[in-house]
Amino acid sequence: MTSVRKVGERGAKTQRRHIGPGVVLWRAARTRRGKIGLSLAGLIVAVAAIGPFVAPYSPTAFVGLPYAPPSTAALLGTDTLGRDVLSRVLEGGWVLLIMAVAATTIGVALGAMAGITAAYLRGAVDTVIMRLADVILAFPQLVFALLLVSLVGPRLWLIVLAIALSHVPQVARVSYGTAAGVCERPFIKAQELNGVRPHRIMIDEIFPNLITPIVVEFGLRLTFSIVVMAGLSFLGFGQPPPAPNWGYMISENRVGLAQNPWGVVVPAILIAVLTIGVNTFGDAVARVAMGAVGRRSEIALVGSGVGVVDGSEETTTVLVDAGGVP
Amino acid sequence: MGLFRSMRTWRKRSPLVQLLVSRVWQGIVTLVIVSILIFWATEVLPGNAAYAVLGHNASPAEVHSLEIQLHLNRGLFAQYVSWVAGVLSGHLGTSIASGVPVWTLLKPRLVNSAVLAVAAGVVGATVAVLLGVLAAARKDSKLDDAVSGFALATIALPEFVVAITLVILLSTVVWHFFPGVSVLAPGTYPWNAPKLMILPVAALVIIVVPYIFRMTRAAMIEALESDFCEMARLKGVPRGRMLLVHALPNALPPIVQVTALTFLYLAGGIVIVEEAFAYPGIGQGLVNAVSARDIPVIQAIVLLLAAFYVVVNIVADVVVLLLTPRRREAR
Secondary structure (H helix, E strand, C coil): CHHHHHHHHHHHHHHCCCCCHHHHHHHHHHCHHHHHHHHHHHHHHHHHHHHHHHCCCCCCCECCCCCCCCCCCCCCCECCCCEEHHHHHHHCCHHHHHHHHHHHHHHHHHHHHHHHHHHHHCHHHHHHHHHHHHHHHCCCHHHHHHHHHHHHCCCHHHHHHHHHHHHHHHHHHHHHHHHHHHHCCHHHHHHHHCCCCHHHHHHHHHHHHHHHHHHHHHHHHHHHHHHHHHHHHHHCCCCCCCCCCHHHHHHHCHHHCCCCCHHHHHHHHHHHHHHHHHHHHHHHHHHHHHHHCCCCCHHHHHHHHHCCCCCCHHHHHHHHHCCCCC | CHHHHHHHHHHHHCHHHHHHHHHHHHHHHHHHHHHHHHHHHHHHCCCCHHHHHHCCCCCHHHHHHHHHHCCCCCCHHHHHHHHHHHHHCCCCCECCCCCCEHHHHHHHHHHHHHHHHHHHHHHHHHHHHHHHHHHHHCCCCHHHHHHHHHHHHHCCCCHHHHHHHHHHHHCCCCCCCCCCCCCCCCCCCHHHCHHHHHHHHHHHHHHHHHHHHHHHHHHHHHHHCCHHHHHHHHHCCCHHHHHHHHHHHHHHHHHHHHHHHHHHHHHHHHHHHHHHHCCCCHHHHHHHHHHHCCHHHHHHHHHHHHHHHHHHHHHHHHHHHHHCHHHHCCC
């Protein structure tokens, strides 16, 4: 049993067919997990996208007394100032979604660039980049964002930038691990002998080999972006107050939980379903991608989500010693 | 000379000492850069601390007098050196918002947060490892499916959603078992009011368990499928002994790593949970300080959290080394 598994693994590893990100996403979308994740996330995206067009009232209009229970006029009742909860829910998601996607895209792009550059150029560049990554890691994501917000004030671009920057170290470590392996391969050396410029080698030769791990990383990072961004809004450092926002709705309507719980319950459910959906789909993509390269290690899979497996030599040794990553 | 040489051979002999020296050194470098970054960010970025405190429409005279009070009129390097010297001798400055020394302000909060984080970490890690071992032992059973599914769902939940769900279920709308806010009177410590601790600790435990559970389960499954466990099984070692004596010790290094990461995460997650329950810890202190633009308090809390990160990382590396015989021996 055990030996068969080992042989199978080794066989898969030596073949190591290159599978594109499109195929990985498609296969992931057809697994059970992928279907569940995609439909949950899709549902919330639909609410956030269509919501503003079907909202019965303006999100800032006063339609009744504060914390009025649901009625035919206001299906989910009113909030702390007497505004329609339903309209605010329908209007309060799209900014969060766009900001989360933007922060993730910027963060993953910067992280991949940093990781590839460090792995290819080595030497002093490598040391400086990876050291800086360690330094940023010493700030918890939310604290890093809070630090920046405390200086410049709660600006939306700043929050996007702060969250993007806080993603960079982990993405850089993951891409560094993969890129370091690719840099050793003969075709890179061949291109060097052909006199191809370093930046072209990094973009044209190394990057394409990293697309699949980067897609996997994008899914994981997107969940974190949504969580941190909604958390910042909850703390009151998101969009400025009159604008509706799921995170801030939860904290502003908390006091009236006993009179009209819907102003808290509905945004909480929407955020929960969104993060669960995105994370479940991300997990499905990670599983398919790991299976495709013959790394069916549960430790590596679970670890990649929390940052234990980061391609750094230290961790890999530990995992190999523990009987982990082949 | 002789001492130097013996130190060198000593370092070469023991991987533990080697690791400690390199990690402590790296940690110091990290902290120095972190302190420069914090300092640079808070003093140099748009305007300076004086503008940050007074707002951007402050009169130049007001700004100037505050600049003198905060020593902003001196050179940057001199400011940095005096700040670091202050931090190292325990003088973290004076809170701008309240006029109280930062340390006096932070000490009770630090105790409160430490109690909360340690309670959540210990309870969470225990529950998670137990569940992980059970799920791995009965892989693909109903129990495994249920707990794994629950973990996959809760791992993605934002902290405030967990907190608010607990408040809705246990303290306001559905039942009224526990108080919904955990306001400690000044001078009261959390161990004097255990009932107030239950919900914040529960929220953090729910957030922490999935990570450690998933790693424990994965590491245990890999250990159980290894050759030496196969061997033990063929020899007829009893199931319980096999789990706890053969598999678990080999699964520990990644579990320790993920637990360390979880503690690091707690340093950030605690901010939201404390704010959600109005619990007077450093997380809530940070949120208040950010709202009030109380720069000295922000600097102190962020630096404390970074130091915490460095220390936890070193401890985790050492524990992992001690748990891994092959790496413990000299190479």
